[in-house]
Amino acid sequence: xxxxxxxxxxxxxxxxxxxxxxxxxxxxxxxxxxxxxxxxxxxxxxxxxxxxxxxxxxxxxxxxxxxxxxxxxxxxxxxxxxxxxxxxxxxxxxxxxxxxxxxxxxxxxxxxxxxxxxxxxxxxxxxxxxxxxxxxxxxxxxxxxxxxxxxxxxxxxxxxxxxxxxxxxxxxxxxxxxxxxxxxxxxxxxxxxxxxxxxxxxxxxxxxxxxxxxxxxxxxxxxxxxxxxxxxxxxxxxxxxxxxxxxxxxxxxxxxxxxxxxxxxxxxxxxxxxxxxxxxxxxxxxxxxxxxxxxxxxxxxxxxxxxxxxx
Amino acid sequence: xxxxxxxxxxxxxxxxxxxxxxxxxxxxxxxxxxxxxxxxxxxxxxxxxxxxxxxxxxxxxxxxxxxxxxxxxxxxxxxxxxxxxxxxxxxxxxxxxxxxxxxxxxxxxxxxxxxxxxxxxxxxxxxxxxxxxxxxxxxxxxxxxxxxxxxxxxxxxxxxxxxxxxxxxxxxxxxxxxxxxxxxxxxxxxxxxxxxxxxxxxxxxxxxxxxxxxxxxxxxxxxxxxxxxxxxxxxxxxxxxxxxxxxxxxxxxxxxxxxxxxxxxxxxxxxxxxxxxxxxxxxxxxxxxxxxxxxxxxxxxxxxxxxxxxxxxxxxxxxxxxxxx
Numbered sequence: 001x002x003x004x005x006x007x008x009x010x011x012x013x014x015x016x017x018x019x020x021x022x023x024x025x026x027x028x029x030x031x032x033x034x035x036x037x038x039x040x041x042x043x044x045x046x047x048x049x050x051x052x053x054x055x056x057x058x059x060x061x062x063x064x065x066x067x068x069x070x071x072x073x074x075x076x077x078x079x080x081x082x083x084x085x086x087x088x089x090x091x092x093x094x095x096x097x098x099x100x101x102x103x104x105x106x107x108x109x110x111x112x113x114x115x116x117x118x119x120x121x122x123x124x125x126x127x128x129x130x131x132x133x134x135x136x137x138x139x140x141x142x143x144x145x146x147x148x149x150x151x152x153x154x155x156x157x158x159x160x161x162x163x164x165x166x167x168x169x170x171x172x173x174x175x176x177x178x179x180x181x182x183x184x185x186x187x188x189x190x191x192x193x194x195x196x197x198x199x200x201x202x203x204x205x206x207x208x209x210x211x212x213x214x215x216x217x218x219x220x221x222x223x224x225x226x227x228x229x230x231x232x233x234x235x236x237x238x239x240x241x242x243x244x245x246x247x248x249x250x251x252x253x254x255x256x257x258x259x260x261x262x263x264x265x266x267x268x269x270x271x272x273x274x275x276x277x278x279x280x281x282x283x284x285x286x287x288x289x290x291x292x293x294x295x296x297x298x299x300x301x302x303x304x305x306x307x308x309x310x311x
Numbered sequence: 312x313x314x315x316x317x318x319x320x321x322x323x324x325x326x327x328x329x330x331x332x333x334x335x336x337x338x339x340x341x342x343x344x345x346x347x348x349x350x351x352x353x354x355x356x357x358x359x360x361x362x363x364x365x366x367x368x369x370x371x372x373x374x375x376x377x378x379x380x381x382x383x384x385x386x387x388x389x390x391x392x393x394x395x396x397x398x399x400x401x402x403x404x405x406x407x408x409x410x411x412x413x414x415x416x417x418x419x420x421x422x423x424x425x426x427x428x429x430x431x432x433x434x435x436x437x438x439x440x441x442x443x444x445x446x447x448x449x450x451x452x453x454x455x456x457x458x459x460x461x462x463x464x465x466x467x468x469x470x471x472x473x474x475x476x477x478x479x480x481x482x483x484x485x486x487x488x489x490x491x492x493x494x495x496x497x498x499x500x501x502x503x504x505x506x507x508x509x510x511x512x513x514x515x516x517x518x519x520x521x522x523x524x525x526x527x528x529x530x531x532x533x534x535x536x537x538x539x540x541x542x543x544x545x546x547x548x549x550x551x552x553x554x555x556x557x558x559x560x561x562x563x564x565x566x567x568x569x570x571x572x573x574x575x576x577x578x579x580x581x582x583x584x585x586x587x588x589x590x591x592x593x594x595x596x597x598x599x600x601x602x603x604x605x606x607x608x609x610x611x612x613x614x615x616x617x618x619x620x621x622x623x624x625x626x627x628x629x630x631x632x633x634x635x636x
Contacts, residue, residue, distance in 0.1 A: 207413065208413035208414045211408070211414070212406075212479075213416070213427075214400070215367055215369060215400060215401065215406040216400065216401040216405075216431060216479065217401030218401075219397060226419075227416050227419070230418045231416070231418055234418075306417075306463040306465070307417060
């Protein structure tokens with residue numbers, strides 16, 4: 001188990017390096033910089049001499065390889081640089097934002113798993129029934145919804161019309177403010193989970209060993225409890241992992257929409273301002289989260305499926 | 312013969328297609344006495360496996376029981392309640408499947424899969440049931456059962472897995488063991504061991520066997536009586552030795568002729584093994600009359616229009632052919 005963990009973690013480092021390189025390259029080919037961006041606003045014109053000095057200060061004039069080497073070296077020590085915009089260390093800015101982001105993602109996933117897996121299971125156990133039809137139609141709709149539109153509708157109904165919940169913002173960080181953004185973010189994974197769970201359970205129900213179980217004289221309920229659940233779980237976990245991992249990246253839209261102070265909204269703001277160190281820091285966090293979830297999923301496989309051994 | 316253990320009468324299995332319902336199996340009747348081994352032989356797709364599933368009450372959509380009677384020990388079981396059937400299944404009739412890898416749950420230790428039988432049918436607790444599972448593994452001659460009991464199916468060889476299946480099937484001492492191609496997926500060297508083990512354990516416990524196979528040689532060795540199925544019907548039924556000596560149906564003759572025999576070459580010289588030309592027709596396109604007629608070498612006009620009735624043969628045998636003998 002520890003060995004598996006070690007190997008997985010060793011795989012994380014090259015992935016991170018590749019991501020950092022990619023982001024770095026991308027932002028160096030993009031036209032404009034933080035400083036030219038300040039000018040384009042049209043609000044103020046900066047003295048060219050000042051611009052020159054700032055460029056030097058921020059190291060924007062150095063050759064790309066040199067900047068990259070510096071950045072990697074600093075990142076390795078946990079230093080993500082200083083934000084161009086706020087002049088604060090990026091690590092500090094991210095530290096403030098990471099908890100709201102995690103909270104949102106976890107809540108969204110909890111909603112997706114609780115509703116999606118349950119619906120998928122019920123649908124699979126009674127294929128063709130009312131609950132099957134209704135939940136699968138719901139799942140298709142959920143998959144096709146745009147988060148942005150769905151989020152607005154949630155706000156309109158629950159905040160504006162019914163006035164049950166606040167329409168946006170972090171509030172005191174309590175549950176009331178969390179519910180709407182979590183549902184808006186979780187509805188996509190929920191729909192996908194409902195569909196894949198249904199497919200997985202149906203698949204297992206047709207397996208030979210389920211026929212064996214029936215030939216033993218087991219009730220359907222026992223068949224499901226003893227032989228179907230665990231096998232279906234292996235397939236469901238894969239989808240949970242993939243969805244979970246990418247959720248922090250997906251949260252960008254929802255965070256912006258609900259003015260949620262997370263990594264996603266920080267990143268969007270920073271992109272508009274060409275605040276490179278902050279953008280890179282945010283992307284790094286999102287990738288790290290993805291990798292962490294993937295590692296957890298790999299560990300879960302080892303626990304659930306005795307056939308899986310990583311060598 | 313006293314009352315047979317299993318009596319199947321005019322069994323029909325319906326297959327629901329998109330636009331029509333077909334008879335996947337029809338007019339199938341046979342009897343198995345207590346402790347007797349009975350073989351059901353035929354090519355793939357002739358309906359032997361679903362006949363076995365029908366006996367187990369395990370037919371699932373699109374297949375269903377279309378008619379006939381299945382009598383176990385004097386009790387009609389073709390339409391007993393699901394709960395009643397569950398009590399019989401595993402306890403009085405048990406089944407072994409073709410592919411032991413997929414027939415065992417990959418995520419459950421084999422010991423537990425055996426122990427389930429004792430928990431289900433004898434109301435034991437898991438601890439006691441696991442001890443019994445170890446005994447059961449010992450009986451099917453799995454080496455060091457105390458360790459194997461914790462193994463998962465993928466850690467065992469094909470032969471060992473089939474031994475586990477046998478242990479599961481025989482756990483509660485059933486009256487009838489339905490074995491659906493139990494050796495087809497195994498290495499040739501292991502096949503004989505498994506067959507011997509099955510025969511020996513069943514003989515010791517007085518368990519009857521319904522052996523299903525496409526291998527006429529294997530079935531004839533193991534079983535007292537053999538029925539040959541073709542395209543959903545029994546075409547011939549005879550004692551095992553008679554089937555080789557005097558096969559009456561052209562299809563049976565074809566099967567017997569297609570078996571290689573030791574010493575044949577020195578007797579008759581080098582020659583090709585004979586085969587039955589053509590393939591089994593699909594259920595939706597069964598020919599009229601005798602279903603074997605498109606492949607039969609002695610076909611006449613009547614074969615193409617009239618389905619042959621059963622003609623009795625000596626020793627309770629029967630054949631369905633217009634030109635038998």
